[in-house]
Amino acid sequence: MTEGQKIKVGVLGATGMVGQRFVQLLADHPWFELTALGASERSAGKPYVKAAVNWRQTSEIPSNIGSIMVSPCEPQHFDGCRLVFSGLDSSVAGEVETAFCKAGMAVFSNSRNHRYDQYVPLVVPTVNDDHLDIIPAQQKANGLTTGFIVTNANCSSTGLTVPLKVLDDAFGLEACMVTTMQAISGAGFPGVPSIDIIDNVVPYISGEEEKLEIEPKKILGSFDQNGFTDKDFKISAHCNRVAVSDGHLECLSVKLKGSPTTEEVITAMESYTCEAQRMGLPSAPKQCIVYNEKPDRPQPRLDRDAGKGYTVTVGRVRPCSLFDFKLTILSHNTILGAAGGALMNAELAKYKGLL
Ligand SMILES: NC(=O)C1=CN([C@@H]2O[C@H](COP(=O)(O)OP(=O)(O)OC[C@H]3O[C@@H](n4cnc5c(N)ncnc54)[C@H](OP(=O)(O)O)[C@@H]3O)[C@@H](O)[C@H]2O)C=CC1
Numbered sequence: 380m381t382e383g384q385k386i387k388v389g390v391l392g393a394t395g396m397v398g399q400r401f402v403q404l405l406a407d408h409p410w411f412e413l414t415a416l417g418a419s420e421r422s423a424g425k426p427y428v429k430a431a432v433n434w435r436q437t438s439e440i441p442s443n444i445g446s447i448m449v450s451p452c453e454p455q456h457f458d459g460c461r462l463v464f465s466g467l468d469s470s471v472a473g474e475v476e477t478a479f480c481k482a483g484m485a486v487f488s489n490s491r492n493h494r495y496d497q498y499v500p501l502v503v504p505t506v507n508d509d510h511l512d513i514i515p516a517q518q519k520a521n522g523l524t525t526g527f528i529v530t531n532a533n534c535s536s537t538g539l540t541v542p543l544k545v546l547d548d549a550f551g552l553e554a555c556m557v558t559t560m561q562a563i564s565g566a567g568f569p570g571v572p573s574i575d576i577i578d579n580v581v582p583y584i585s586g587e588e589e590k591l592e593i594e595p596k597k598i599l600g601s602f603d604q605n606g607f608t609d610k611d612f613k614i615s616a617h618c619n620r621v622a623v624s625d626g627h628l629e630c631l632s633v634k635l636k637g638s639p640t641t642e643e644v645i646t647a648m649e650s651y652t653c654e655a656q657r658m659g660l661p662s663a664p665k666q667c668i669v670y671n672e673k674p675d676r677p678q679p680r681l682d683r684d685a686g687k688g689y690t691v692t693v694g695r696v697r698p699c700s701l702f703d704f705k706l707t708i709l710s711h712n713t714i715l716g717a718a719g720g721a722l723m724n725a726e727l728a729k730y731k732g733l734l
Pocket residue numbers: 391392393394395396397398417418419420421422423452465466467468469471472489490491532533534564565566567568712713716717
């Protein structure tokens with residue numbers, strides 16, 4: 380696809396932690412051309428390089444993006460965009476995303492606001508791309524022909540559902556107990572005060588445990604033309620904030636319907652593939668899951684960039700004396716768990732002819 384043929388896209392909430400990741404990932408994308416940026420009135424009217432004062436990525440602001448003027452998040456400022464990615468604060472995301480959808484644009488959102496809407500798919504791109512097939516029913520219900528909304532999951536739910544999908548497909552999932560250790564980038568900027576997080580662990584993230592106990596059931600569930608039906612299994616979550624910059628670590632105990640050996644569980648993880656890989660989409664990782672057999676892995680600093688942030692690292696699969704197996708997983712919260720997940724969802728939508 381040449382520059383002139385690329386699909387024009389915008390980013391809402393472009394100055395935030397997730398928005399910055401969008402900018403970074405879209406700067407040189409083979410299918411999408413970033414042409415419009417939106418944020419609050421604090422940022423609107425400034426070139427991105429001046430508005431993104433809290434740029435916290437390890438690479439510089441891409442030179443082709445820095446001069447784009449930031450606009451208010453209103454559809455008329457995104458003329459020519461076929462789709463927008465949203466990293467908006469949830470206090471405004473719901474209404475703003477609806478307005479862009481009604482204006483005929485496809486919206487790929489990170490925010491929680493529309494995740495549980497009847498016809499809105501909650502998609503982890505390496506798990507349930509088939510849920511995008513509900514989009515025609517969503518458009519019909521809303522009387523729209525081009526506009527639609529796709530959400531991606533909470534960052535901890537995202538990492539969690541990749542191995543849960545493997546376990547459910549191969550052995551049948553009955554129950555999961557999960558304890559998370561979540562990076563500070565998940566709290567946005569400036570996020571958790573340094574005096575709270577240095578030399579400390581905070582055993583509470585508002586609303587997080589509820590999301591982890593709801594979202595995987597929709598993601599692993601089924602759908603028809605009337606909406607989604609949750610997967611029936613039990614899940615219980617403890618969520619903690621830890622002094623890590625990026626990468627959510629999660630310790631799981633799982634109860635299965637079948638009785639596999641440890642080796643069979645590991646083999647199922649290593650051999651799992653998804654549609655995005657089979658279709659060779661630009662952001663698809665070589666492996667959805669990497670199994671690290673070292674006894675002290677995965678670790679956030681060493682494993683978060685696996686597959687450029689799109690691969691989940693699994694380790695420490697072993698028997699559990701309460702449930703069947705214990706394991707530890709690590710995923711990148713602002714790549715697979717946020718901006719990268721939404722980007723791969725848009726690639727899937729394009730591949731499926733929805734854009
Ligand atoms: N961080 C993560 O790992 C994940 C985050 N999410 C979700 O993604 C969303 C963004 O998160 P994050 O980037 O961390 O948040 P930030 O607080 O870092 O960024 C929020 C963005 O929203 C914009 N904004 C705030 N108020 C308004 C307004 N009234 N009108 C227009 N724009 C506004 C801000 O613009 P300005 O700079 O001008 O104020 C900024 O661009 C949230 O809904 C979050 O829950 C989802 C999964 C993971």
